[in-house]
Amino acid sequence: MAIASSPSSLHSSLHSHSKTSITPRHSFSSSQGFVKILSRSDFCAVGRVCAGPLRFHANPIKVSASAAPVMDKPDSRVSTVVDVDLGTRSYPIYIGPGLLDEPDLLQRHVHGKRVLVVTNTTISPLYLDKVTKALTHGNESISVESVILPDGEQYKNMETLMKVFDKAIETRLDRRCTFVALGGGVIGDMCGFAAAAFLRGVNFIQIPTTLMAMVDSSVGGKTGINHPLGKNLIGAFYQPQCVLVDTDTLNTLPDRELASGIAEVVKYGLIRDAAFFEWLEKNMPALLARDPSALSYAIKRSCENKAEVVSLDEKESGLRATLNLGHTFGHAIETGAGYGQWLHGEAVAAGMVMAVDMSCRLGWIDETIRKRTLDILQQANLPITPPNMMTVDKFKNTIAVDKKVADGLLRLILLKGPLGNCVFTGDYDRNALDETLRAFCKS
């Protein structure tokens, strides 16, 4: 059975913490509705007095990506909230600059009085103090422990995970503690898995600091670690209390990591949001130049797309798998090249090109989509072919343990129809897969 994903305009309720009516600092009309972006002063108007985010019901807002301009003079103090709607496990994603300077925002989601911040050797000198201050400011009863892990995908394993449990047990954390993931996707995935498993589940907050983590890995509750034979094979679905995206943290992110995150942003356009893809084609230079409003918009739109998919299919019975466009090939590249050699987004970029190539060979998409995919990824300085060491056999061996193999049948996410449409299916001509592998491998 193939599961199809079609583009949809999203209903996104931006909401403010203020009970009073709000004059938006920016609003712009679109063909489908209008978007209000709230200023930070609106965003945190009542702080801790407000037990939880109060919806600003003026508009359940439809967002049209193509209508969103990159503002001439970006207002760096603009914030947005995207909801992940999962019933009792729903949570907000706060997006904006300077959010780590808003202690109330973080503290309202801390349960209990004890916090364990999980981070790494690169991020701790940059942001650990700031986060500790945000967690404790005005609230001396909160105590913060931290565990600083080695940095790198190659450490996303059981041995490193044990360091988190060691710290939690040595410092006698109990069920009422909160784990905070401070870092990129590696830290988020490991900390989330540790939170899911420690005492069978403790509270958990995501503070993503890479674009990859902001637009993808911190949202949706997939957590886990790698096994030497395959990526992310051990893990759990576990949702955080909130995701706090302080876009200022991107200022220290290396260019290569920024580009890696852009690969996942492009993915949303390809699989379900043609208007966003078009916006990206126009605004890629602004993203690469780290224009704050372009970045905020791309993060918001990506989170909205992911949140909608996750709320429809939290445990990946079908639709959610479409978020893995290019990932079967990409994971093979990451595993084949050795963890940490190719960045996740780089591998996904080359993997998406392969998936798009295969979709083209099957006659499911127009050649122009293939061309536009290559162009946009090249514009973002991302690779469009796998490394030379990837042979057809290497791909086939790694693909065999992919999580999307069911009853021996490899299901793939492939594009089908106009831009922004894809299917998750095992029903395709095997020759097309072989042809794609041969076209992209030297042997």
Ligand SMILES: NC(=O)c1ccc[n+]([C@@H]2O[C@H](COP(=O)([O-])OP(=O)(O)OC[C@H]3O[C@@H](n4cnc5c(N)ncnc54)[C@H](O)[C@@H]3O)[C@@H](O)[C@H]2O)c1
């Ligand atoms: N759970 C999910 O749904 C999901 C989705 C996508 C990716 N992932 C996982 O995410 C991981 C990749 O995440 P990533 O790309 O964030 O890699 P990463 O976590 O390794 O971070 C990349 C590098 O940037 C450094 N860094 C992080 N923030 C920084 C900052 N603000 N300034 C300077 N340096 C900073 C990190 O220390 C690291 O060296 C992979 O393991 C992938 O499997 C998970």
Ligand SMILES: [Zn+2]
């Ligand atoms: Zn990914």
